[in-house]
Each structure stands twice: as C-alpha cells, then as structure tokens.
Amino acid sequence: MSTAAVSSDPARLGPVPAAARTRTAGRPPWVRPSVAVLLVATAGLYLWNLSASGYANDFYAMAVQAGTKNWEAMFFGSLDPGNVITVDKPPASLWLMALSGRLFGFSSFSMLLPNALCGVASVALLYAAVRRTSGPLAGLLAGSALALTPVAALMFKFNNPDALLVLLMVAGAYCTVRALDRASTGWLLLAGAALGFGFLTKMLQAFLVLPAFALVYLVAAPAGLGKRLLQLAGAGVAVVVAAGWWIVAVALWPTESRPYIGGSTDNTPLELAFGYNGLGRIFGGDGNGGGGMGGNTMFGGETGLLRMFGSAFGLEISWLLPAALIALVAGLWFTRFAPRLDRTRAALLLWGGWTVVTALVFSFMSGTIHSYYTVALAPGIAGLAGIGAVELWRGRHNFAARIVLALMLAATGVWDFILLDRTPSWQPWLRWVLLVLTALVVAGLLFGLDRLRRAGVVLAVVGVCAGLLGPGAYAVETASQGHTGSIPTSGPSGNSMGGFGDRAGTESSELIALLKQTTTKWSAATNGSQSAAGLALNSDTAVIAIGGFNGGDPAPTLEEFKQYVADGQITYYVEGGMERGGSGEIATWVAENFTAQTVGGTTVYDLTSGAGAA
Numbered sequence: 001m002s003t004a005a006v007s008s009d010p011a012r013l014g015p016v017p018a019a020a021r022t023r024t025a026g027r028p029p030w031v032r033p034s035v036a037v038l039l040v041a042t043a044g045l046y047l048w049n050l051s052a053s054g055y056a057n058d059f060y061a062m063a064v065q066a067g068t069k070n071w072e073a074m075f076f077g078s079l080d081p082g083n084v085i086t087v088d089k090p091p092a093s094l095w096l097m098a099l100s101g102r103l104f105g106f107s108s109f110s111m112l113l114p115n116a117l118c119g120v121a122s123v124a125l126l127y128a129a130v131r132r133t134s135g136p137l138a139g140l141l142a143g144s145a146l147a148l149t150p151v152a153a154l155m156f157k158f159n160n161p162d163a164l165l166v167l168l169m170v171a172g173a174y175c176t177v178r179a180l181d182r183a184s185t186g187w188l189l190l191a192g193a194a195l196g197f198g199f200l201t202k203m204l205q206a207f208l209v210l211p212a213f214a215l216v217y218l219v220a221a222p223a224g225l226g227k228r229l230l231q232l233a234g235a236g237v238a239v240v241v242a243a244g245w246w247i248v249a250v251a252l253w254p255t256e257s258r259p260y261i262g263g264s265t266d267n268t269p270l271e272l273a274f275g276y277n278g279l280g281r282i283f284g285g286d287g288n289g290g291g292g293m294g295g296n297t298m299f300g301g302e303t304g305l306l307r308m309f310g311s312a313f314g315l316e317i318s319w320l321l322p323a324a325l326i327a328l329v330a331g332l333w334f335t336r337f338a339p340r341l342d343r344t345r346a347a348l349l350l351w352g353g354w355t356v357v358t359a360l361v362f363s364f365m366s367g368t369i370h371s372y373y374t375v376a377l378a379p380g381i382a383g384l385a386g387i388g389a390v391e392l393w394r395g396r397h398n399f400a401a402r403i404v405l406a407l408m409l410a411a412t413g414v415w416d417f418i419l420l421d422r423t424p425s426w427q428p429w430l431r432w433v434l435l436v437l438t439a440l441v442v443a444g445l446l447f448g449l450d451r452l453r454r455a456g457v458v459l460a461v462v463g464v465c466a467g468l469l470g471p472g473a474y475a476v477e478t479a480s481q482g483h484t485g486s487i488p489t490s491g492p493s494g495n496s497m498g499g500f501g502d503r504a505g506t507e508s509s510e511l512i513a514l515l516k517q518t519t520t521k522w523s524a525a526t527n528g529s530q531s532a533a534g535l536a537l538n539s540d541t542a543v544i545a546i547g548g549f550n551g552g553d554p555a556p557t558l559e560e561f562k563q564y565v566a567d568g569q570i571t572y573y574v575e576g577g578m579e580r581g582g583s584g585e586i587a588t589w590v591a592e593n594f595t596a597q598t599v600g601g602t603t604v605y606d607l608t609s610g611a612g613a614a
Contacts, residue, residue, distance in 0.1 A: 126142050197242050355381055474490065
C-alpha cells in the first residue's frame with residue numbers, strides 16, 4: 001500500500017462515475033459466483049438451527065408477541081397487547097419481528113428470521129461498500145470477516161435490536177460511499193435517513209458512526225467546501241426527520257391512551273434517549289450500572305483503553321482488531337500524499353473512524369454495557385481488515401508494505417492464539433494449527449515466496465485461512481448453540497452471562513393451564529418483565545409486566561391497577577420478580593385484599609374473588 005502502488009491504480013483513485021463503471025465493466029468472472037457463495041454461506045450459518053435459542057431474550061419476545069396481537073402495541077413496542085408499558089428501547093426492530101409473526105404465525109423461527117436476514121443483508125452491503133473503493137476481493141474479505149465475527153454470529157440469530165441496528169449503520173455507510181461518486185445529495189440524504197431509523201432501533205448508539213460519515217464526505221466528496229457543508233447539513237436534517245417522526249407521534253398521542261414509555265422517568269422517548277439509554281449509558285447514573293462494577297464482566301469489566309481486548313469483550317470482537325488498527329495506521333501513512341479525492345484513503349477514514357470512535361466510547365463507558373454491544377464494531381473492523389490486507393498485498397513489492405502485511409498477519413495469529421487459550425478445553429489443537437499456519441505465511445512473505453506465481457496464490461489463500469480460522473471456528477460454534485437470556489455471549493457455551501435470566505419454560509404446567517382458561521383482558525399481572533414474559537409466552541395470553549423491565553417503572557400505578565381490578569380486566573396476580581416502588585405497593589395491596597393460593601409451587605391471587613376491587 002505504498003503511495004506509488006496506490007497511485008498506480010486509477011480505478012481506486014478518482015471519484016468520477018467512469019471509474020466506477022470501469023470497475024463494474026471489468027469485473028472478473030469469478031466475482032459473482034464468489035459473492036453468491038459468500039451470501040449463501042452466510043445465510044446458511046445464520047439460519048442454521050435458528051430456533052435452538054427458543055424465544056432468546058424473553059423481554060423482547062414478549063413485546064413481539066404483543067405486536068402480533070395488537071397494532072398499537074406493535075407501533076409503541078408494548079410489552080403486552082393491552083398497552084400498559086413499553087420496552088425500554090424504541091420499537092423499530094420489534095416492527096420487523098412482529099410483522100414476520102403476523103405473516104408466518106408467532107414462533108421462535110418467525111421472530112428470529114428477520115434478524116438472520118439482517119445479517120445476510122449487512123454482509124452484502126458491506127461487500128458492496130468496500131468493493132466500490134477497493135475492489136471485489138477486498139469486499140469479499142470484509143464481508144467474510146463480518147459474517148465470521150463471533151458476536152455477529154450471536155446477534156444475527158438473536159432478538160435484541162442490534163441486528164437491525166448494524167444493518168442500518170452499514171446501509172448508511174454504503175450510501176455515504178455512493179454519495180462520494182458524484183457528490184450526490186440524494187445518497188447522502190439516504191445515509192442520514194438510515195441513521196435516523198437506527199436511532200429508532202437503539203437510540204444514540206446509532207450515532208457513533210456519524211463522525212466518520214461526516215468526516216469522509218467532508219474530506220473526499222468531489223465538490224466545493226460550501227456545497228459539502230450544505231449537503232452535510234441536509235443529511236443532518238434527514239437524520240432528525242427519520243428519527244423524529246415517531247418521537248413526535250408519541251408526543252402528540254394522549255398519554256392516557258398510550259402505554260407508558262418504559263425506562264423513562266417522565267413518560268417520553270426523548271428522556272429515555274438522553275437519560276437511561278443515552279448519556280446514562282456513557283457516564284453512568286439514570287439507572288445504569290456498569291463502570292466496571294469491580295471488574296464484573298457482565299457489565300464490561302474495568303474501563304480503559306484495552307477494554308476491547310479484555311475478558312468481557314475479547315472473544316466477541318477483538319480477533320481482527322489488532323490487524324485492523326495496523327491497517328488503519330499504515331494505510332493513512334502510505335496515502336498521506338494522495339489527492340484529496342483518493343478513494344483508498346476515503347475508505348480508511350470511513351471504516352477507521354467507525355472503528356476508533358465506537359471502540360473508544362465502548363472502552364470508556366461508565367454506564368451499562370454488555371459484550372454483545374460490540375457487534376456494532378464488527379463492520380468497521382471487517383472493512384479495515386479487508387481493505388488493508390488487499391492493498392498491502394497489492395503493494396507488497398514495496399518493502400515497507402510487505403513488512404506491515406507480515407505484521408498484520410503475525411499480530412492476528414498471535415492474538416487469536418491467546419484468545420483461543422482463554423477457552424483451553426474447547427478444540428485445543430486449533431490454536432496450534434493457527435499458529436503454525438501464521439508462521440508459515442509470515443515466513444513466506446518475508447522470504448519472498450509470493451514472487452513465485454503459484455506459490456504466491458497458495459500463500460495468499462493460506463494467509464486468508466489463517467486470519468479467519470480463529471474467529472470463524474468460534475463463530476460456527478456460536479451459531480450451532482442455542483442462546484438465551486438478557487446478556488448472551490458467544491462461544492462454546494450457549495448460556496447467558498449470568499444476571500437477569502429469563503423465566504420462560506420454568507413456569508409450572510398447572511399455572512400455565514390456569515392462565516389459558518382466563519377470558520379477561522389480561523390473564524394475570526406480575527412484577528417485572530422477567531416474570532411476566534414466561535407467563536405470556538407459554539400461555540399465549542396477555543400479562544401485565546408491572547413496572548416494566550425490572551419492576552421499577554411507575555406503570556401501572558396503584559390507582560390504575562385498582563381500576564383494572566375493579567373493571568374485572570385482570571384475573572390473577574402472580575407473585576414473582578422484584579418489588580420496587582409502585583410494584584411493591586401493588587404487591588402489598590393485593591396481599592392485604594385477596595386470598596393467596598398455591599398453583600404449581602407459585603403463589604397466586606384470584607383478583608376476581610376479593611373484596612378489594614375498589
């Protein structure tokens with residue numbers, strides 16, 4: 001990736017559409033079959049044994065089930081079809097899963113199918129974005145690296161919002177790359193709209209890539225500075241419109257006829273965005289734990305520059321991170337004298353800015369953070385690794401480029417060996433094979449075996465295999481396992497990482513049968529979603545999750561709950577979950593006014609037979 005090597009390829013230099021047309025027209029015959037294999041293999045990996053995780057995260061599954069029963073519940077992201085309280089996130093990802101459930105019937109497969117398809121689409125768009133700047137081989141490597149990232153294999157088979165979030169972020173990057181061709185306002189507005197819908201998926205996390213998108217367009221778009229600034233302002237408006245229409249709709253909707261916004265303190269999504277789900281995640285507070293919590297890996301471990309390599313995040317995302325950072329630094333150095341419009345440098349700024357900003361925020365967040373958040377890092381790392389490997393290979397006749405490429409491979413092999421050693425009982429032979437392959441490729445590069453035509457091809461293929469062997473094997477193992485709970489982790493174990501475990505499947509058959517016989521608006525109410533989700537999912541009835549996710553939200557209030565009971569809308573109160581604030585008051589009122597009975601080992605109160613309905 002020397003300056004000379006970069007400059008010698010006009011197809012990767014100019015922003016003019018003719019260059020793009022030349023790349024398309026001159027596409028080698030192996031490209032389309034290779035892309036087809038990549039996408040089919042990705043689909044196979046993500047769709048394979050898709051229902052093994054059951055309802056995965058019961059919290060979101062409960063909301064998806066509600067969305068299949070009631071359109072208003074789907075629009076707001078309510079936890080129950082009676083619309084008492086929403087999940088503590090915006091609802092965009094729930095819309096996809098609920099629509100799938102309405103089309104195919106609610107099940108584990110129909111719920112998880114959209115997220116698996118989001119994964120395939122993310123790989124396709126990443127390939128397309130990287131191809132436009134660095135050619136099809138770099139695109140194939142980047143797409144493969146994303147598909148085989150362990151945390152991607154986890155989250156594209158799970159029902160958290162992260163799958164759709166990643167797709168929208170990659171779509172925004174693709175639109176930004178397309179905008180660079182002609183300084184296209186239309187494509188730039190589409191990039192802004194994608195990130196706006198990303199906000200409706202997981203709020204401020206979608207905006208971590210905004211600095212990279214703005215920087216690359218400001219630097220590399222073929223237009224005057226004034227036009228570039230004006231276009232970026234327009235893209236900012238597109239972000240606000242795409243993100244804000246739902247916020248405005250919620251604000252205009254009468255509060256008494258819509259659900260409470262879960263996780264907020266004032267029943268508004270904006271407070272949720274900038275409080276509990278926004279600045280609270282970064283700086284702590286607003287109900288957020290984390291900040292290391294004494295090194296607790298469930299909440300990310302200790303903050304610091306090396307956090308992404310630590311025990312909480314390393315096996316999820318860091319397999320290619322050393323190589324990506326080396327590629328970024330070397331690439332920016334080698335292209336330091338390139339023209340402003342140079343596409344290789346633009347790509348490095350895009351994927352490098354994505355990676356650096358996101359990694360730094362994750363590394364120093366003092367609020368709640370879980371290891372699966374790092375799936376948002378995967379496209380940036382994959383893009384850098386694919387571009388860096390191909391550009392350095394093209395420029396390997398330059399001694400400096402050859403040394404950097406060898407360093408990338410060596411760093412990847414050694415670090416992947418260390419990561420695999422963290423699970424020593426799983427496939428212990430694998431790390432030694434990986435180390436031997438890496439050593440052979442590095443030695444071959446340093447001794448110039450790549451200059452022999454056939455040996456060069458073999459060396460390149462073995463190098464790619466060595467680079468993807470560790471994360472690929474770990475991703476396949478992850479995809480073969482079922483994963484449940486609120487904090488899933490990749491790897492040989494399919495269990496969640498402690499804490500906030502879900503109850504689906506633990507309820508007695510007697511209790512589920514009792515709820516199925518009810519005819520009221522809600523079959524039951526219980527404290528928090530962790531208790532309510534299992535009851536709702538297994539009985540296929542509406543259950544009030546008093547207090548939302550952890551029982552701490554003021555919905556329903558005691559007075560509202562009394563009115564529901566007085567109106568005969570709830571049949572049972574089921575003990576369980578955490579009693580916090582209003583949920584504790586409701587529990588006390590029920591115990592004082594209704595008679596307890598035991599059903600399948602669970603304490604249940606029949607709310608239709610007591611004297612406390614008023």
